[in-house]
Amino acid sequence: MLPTLVNQAFEREGWVYEEKYDGVRILAYKEGQKISLKSRNDIDRTGSYPQIVDAVAKLRATTLLLDGEVVAFDRRRVSRFQLLQKGGFRVSYAVFDLLYKDGQDLRKRPLSLRRATLEATVTESEGLLLSRRLAKGGLRAFERARERGFEGLVAKDFSSIYVEGRTTKWLKVKVHQEDEFVIVGYTPPSGLRQHFGAVLLGAYKMKKLYYVGKVGTGFSRQSLDELAKKFRPLIRKTAVVVNSPGEKKITYLEPRLVAQIAFEEWTADKKLRQPVFLGLRDDKKPKEVELP
Numbered sequence: 001m002l003p004t005l006v007n008q009a010f011e012r013e014g015w016v017y018e019e020k021y022d023g024v025r026i027l028a029y030k031e032g033q034k035i036s037l038k039s040r041n042d043i044d045r046t047g048s049y050p051q052i053v054d055a056v057a058k059l060r061a062t063t064l065l066l067d068g069e070v071v072a073f074d075r076r077r078v079s080r081f082q083l084l085q086k087g088g089f090r091v092s093y094a095v096f097d098l099l100y101k102d103g104q105d106l107r108k109r110p111l112s113l114r115r116a117t118l119e120a121t122v123t124e125s126e127g128l129l130l131s132r133r134l135a136k137g138g139l140r141a142f143e144r145a146r147e148r149g150f151e152g153l154v155a156k157d158f159s160s161i162y163v164e165g166r167t168t169k170w171l172k173v174k175v176h177q178e179d180e181f182v183i184v185g186y187t188p189p190s191g192l193r194q195h196f197g198a199v200l201l202g203a204y205k206m207k208k209l210y211y212v213g214k215v216g217t218g219f220s221r222q223s224l225d226e227l228a229k230k231f232r233p234l235i236r237k238t239a240v241v242v243n244s245p246g247e248k249k250i251t252y253l254e255p256r257l258v259a260q261i262a263f264e265e266w267t268a269d270k271k272l273r274q275p276v277f278l279g280l281r282d283d284k285k286p287k288e289v290e291l292p
Contacts, residue, residue: 001067001162003154003170005292009142010173014159016111017141019092019132020152020172022079023071024283028056028093030064037070039283045070053095061121065100068093068131077148078149081178081260085279095122096131096154099162104196107162114162146175165277178262178278181212182286184241185252186231193222195228199277200250200262202241211241212270212291215261216275227280230257255286266292 026045029036035053037045049070051272056066058257072091074084083089098118099107106114122130129157134153145153152174158168181203186196198216202209219227234253244250258281270291 002166003031003172003206006171007186011138021069021071022081022151023069028066049126066095067097068095080279110159110160182255183257195224203291213272215275215277
């Protein structure tokens with residue numbers, strides 16, 4: 001179940017407002033002592049997060065299906081996607097939904113019941129926590145998210161059932177602009193920079209891929225090396241975007257890689273202002289990256 005992005009905070013009767021985590025969406029399956037962690041595009045992450053596997057295994061229920069976000073927190077207890085990318089940081093599984101428990105399929109039950117069952121089922125421990133409510137009202141929740149420096153909030157209709165795919169029963173409001181974009185090419189390096197200068201970004205609209213700007217900051221020497229290796233087998237002769245920037249010496253790529261990008265704002269001509277590269281995402285398919 002995926003939230004729809006809206007432009008501003010709001011108040012609605014019967015809705016709840018939770019912290020929006022900046023991590024990797026994961027479904028956790030418990031079948032006896034067998035634990036499986038799967039990403040949105042069905043990549044097995046069980047071996048990536050042993051601490052979370054241990055925490056889920058200790059829960060009393062025999063069978064469970066949990067929905068949540070794997071996160072790494074900074075010193076101010078704010079989740080940061082780039083900390084997951086770097087590695088070496090303690091990770092936690094922030095659980096916000098319970099879809100199945102001991103023979104009961106809960107997806108057709110209202111969120112209010114699923115949340116109550118979740119709270120009665122999951123005991124917080126090292127590596128396992130329940131998603132945080134920010135405040136009862138949406139406007140106050142947004143202010144709390146902004147004060148704390150969170151990425152944003154997710155608003156949920158407390159009476160909603162669980163449905164697969166994008167929905168307006170869950171809505172997200174961002175405090176900081178951050179999103180996924182498809183890598184569609186790169187420019188040549190200059191000065192002391194190796195491999196490439198800037199990365200060209202794109203997003204889909206009505207099944208067509210549009211150029212939305214390029215990012216030249218946020219890269220370390222290691223990430224430059226790693227990206228260059230991933231780029232080589234994807235090189236193509238022509239642009240995949242319908243609105244090619246027309247610059248000379250661009251190397252175009254097959255749209256296979258998805259990058260997490262922080263940015264200041266969208267310009268009037270649908271380009272990113274002051275983008276910063278945060279890392280690659282292999283848990284999301286390029287076709288899922290759409291223009292807001």
